Amino acid sequence: MKASTQAKLWYAQRISAMLLALCVLVHLVTILYAMRGGLSAAEILARTRGNFSFAIFYFVFVLSVVVHAPIGLARIAEEWMQWRGRSLHIALLLVTLLLTVLGLRAVWGVYVG
Amino acid sequence: MVGLSLMRPLKVKIWRGGQQGAFVAYEVPRLASQSVLDVVTYVQRSLDPSLSYRFSCRVGMCGSCAMSVNGVARWTCRTHVAKVTDEARDDVLELAPLSNLPIIKDLTTDMSEFFDKWAKAKGQFTGTLTRDDEFSNVKPDSPERKKVDAAIECIGCGVCYASCDTVSWRPDYLGPAALNRAWSLVNDVRDAAQNDRLKSVAGDSGCHACHTHTTCSERCPKGIEPTAGISGLKRLAARAAIRGELD
Numbered sequence: 001m002k003a004s005t006q007a008k009l010w011y012a013q014r015i016s017a018m019l020l021a022l023c024v025l026v027h028l029v030t031i032l033y034a035m036r037g038g039l040s041a042a043e044i045l046a047r048t049r050g051n052f053s054f055a056i057f058y059f060v061f062v063l064s065v066v067v068h069a070p071i072g073l074a075r076i077a078e079e080w081m082q083w084r085g086r087s088l089h090i091a092l093l094l095v096t097l098l099l100t101v102l103g104l105r106a107v108w109g110v111y112v113g
Numbered sequence: 114m115v116g117l118s119l120m121r122p123l124k125v126k127i128w129r130g131g132q133q134g135a136f137v138a139y140e141v142p143r144l145a146s147q148s149v150l151d152v153v154t155y156v157q158r159s160l161d162p163s164l165s166y167r168f169s170c171r172v173g174m175c176g177s178c179a180m181s182v183n184g185v186a187r188w189t190c191r192t193h194v195a196k197v198t199d200e201a202r203d204d205v206l207e208l209a210p211l212s213n214l215p216i217i218k219d220l221t222t223d224m225s226e227f228f229d230k231w232a233k234a235k236g237q238f239t240g241t242l243t244r245d246d247e248f249s250n251v252k253p254d255s256p257e258r259k260k261v262d263a264a265i266e267c268i269g270c271g272v273c274y275a276s277c278d279t280v281s282w283r284p285d286y287l288g289p290a291a292l293n294r295a296w297s298l299v300n301d302v303r304d305a306a307q308n309d310r311l312k313s314v315a316g317d318s319g320c321h322a323c324h325t326h327t328t329c330s331e332r333c334p335k336g337i338e339p340t341a342g343i344s345g346l347k348r349l350a351a352r353a354a355i356r357g358e359l360d
Contacts, residue, residue, distance in 0.1 A: 003316030007354035010321040010347065078317070079282035 001089075009071050016068035023061040048110045055111035062103030070096045121200060125152055127164065128209040131216050136207065143200065149189035150178050152206065153220065166220035173334065176268035179275070180220050181209040186275040188334040211275035227271050227290070234291040235313045238298060239306035249303045257300045264297040264342050266335045273329035273339055285318040289329035289339035292320055296342030299349065312359050315350035323347070 034044055048054045070092040077083040077092075120143040126136040141155050150168055157164040168178040173191040180189050182197055183206065198204035214222035242249065251258050273289035274280055280288050287295075295314045298304050314320050323343045330338040353359050 001317075002360070003312060003319065004354040004357075004359035006316035007321055007351045007359060011351040011355060014351075079279070 012067050013071040016064040019060065019064040020068055023057070023064060026057065027061065045110070045113070049113055050111070052111075055107060058107045058110060059104075062100070062107055065103060066096055066099045069099060121203060123147075123152065123194060123198070123200075124203065124205045125156065126205055126207045127153070127156060127220065128216075129164070129219055131218055134216070134219075136209075143194070147194045149180070149182055149187070149192045149194060149197070149206070149208070152194060153180075153189065153208065164220070165218045174268060176270035179211055179270040179272045181211055181275065183207050184209075186211055186272040186332055188270055188272065191334065211271050213275050213277065213280045214271065222271075224271060227274055227288070228269070230287045230291040231269075231294050233313060234287050234295040234319070235306060235310040236291060236294040236298065238301065239304055241303070241305045251302060255302075257302050260300040260342075260345070261297050264293050264300075264337060264339075267293055267297075267337055268335060270334065272332050272334060276328045276332045278326055278328065279322055279324055283318070283322055286322045287314065287319050289323075289343065292323075292346060293337060293339040293342045296339075296346055299346065308353070308358060311346075311350045311353050314346050315354060315359055320346040320350060 039047075073095060074088065074092055077088050122140040123143045125139045125141050127139060128134055129137045139156050139160055141152050141160075144151070150171065153164070153166050154168075157166065166178070166180070168190065169175040170177070171190045173188055176188070178189045179186060181187075182189065182192060185197075187197075189208075194206060198206050208220060210216045210220050210222045214224060214227060217223050267290060269290060271290065273293075277286075277289055279286050292314060295310055299307060299310060304310075316322075320343045323340070325340055325344070327338075327340045330340045333339065350359065
């Protein structure tokens with residue numbers, strides 16, 4: 001992989017980390033707030049379904065995870081497992097696809113049902 | 114000065130051999146204000162002349178005498194024995210060659226790769242002026258010059274390189290010293306090879322591999338903060354990559 005691509009990936013991971021910091025905070029605060037109010041799962045879903053801002057928020061959240069996680073996993077594989085090169089890139093592409101599908105399916109479930 | 118007879122002898126363990134070897138125990142008389150390098154010198158001159166180690170200036174200028182002292186890389190000429198061992202507890206002083214570098218013999222490491230990486234990071238100045246031109250004027254209080262000042266005092270001892278986890282995980286990583294050198298040149302307004310340098314230090318074997326553990330900054334005997342310079346390089350190189358200047 002070219003050094004310029006590596007530098008761009010580093011930038012992508014940094015920006016996605018900033019988004020994640022915000023998203024995780026909002027996500028946790030929302031969970032705590034909903035649980036303290038004693039809402040059931042069905043009551044929570046009744047509030048999120050059809051709520052466009054929830055859908056947009058979790059779409060951004062999933063997107064940040066999809067960008068951030070595979071780059072971080074690549075670092076772990078390279079530095080701790082000495083796994084590099086094409087096979088690693090293919091494996092990470094599969095992880096990216098899996099995260100995208102599972103993440104967007106969850107967003108769909110919260111927004112549409 | 115406290116008389117020798119009143120002080121317990123210092124127990125020392127020194128790495129003997131090459132990549133394969135073992136620690137050998139010695140006993141050295143304690144002295145007031147004794148440096149770790151004094152201890153090694155005593156062992157070589159009075160106990161075992163076959164001990165190999167490197168030193169030159171003995172005053173913290175040349176960067177030759179760095180070793181692993183009780184597991185921590187230090188410049189031995191300016192590390193007092195009393196600072197790293199407690200006489201009351203009868204602590205052992207354990208001396209090993211620097212980590213992350215191949216061992217030649219005993220306390221001597223092969224530093225070729227360490228310095229080759231300085232060259233790979235474009236650690237040499239590229240000027241544009243000839244002897245017929247006027248001198249460049251760089252104001253001492255300009256922001257660029259201040260950044261250079263913060264990085265320029267490196268003595269090339271290898272303490273940061275030996276302390277860096279990223280170097281041990283990723284042997285092609287240029288390391289803190291080479292990147293610190295690149296950073297001092299990136300801020301040199303007279304240098305004409307800036308883009309080439311950013312290309313050399315960008316990516317997974319360069320600045321972007323740094324995990325910001327800051328061990329290099331913590332252990333640098335000269336108080337330099339390579340981590341800060343590496344962060345600067347990361348930003349500049351990533352921006353240049355986005356603009357397509359690194360292709």
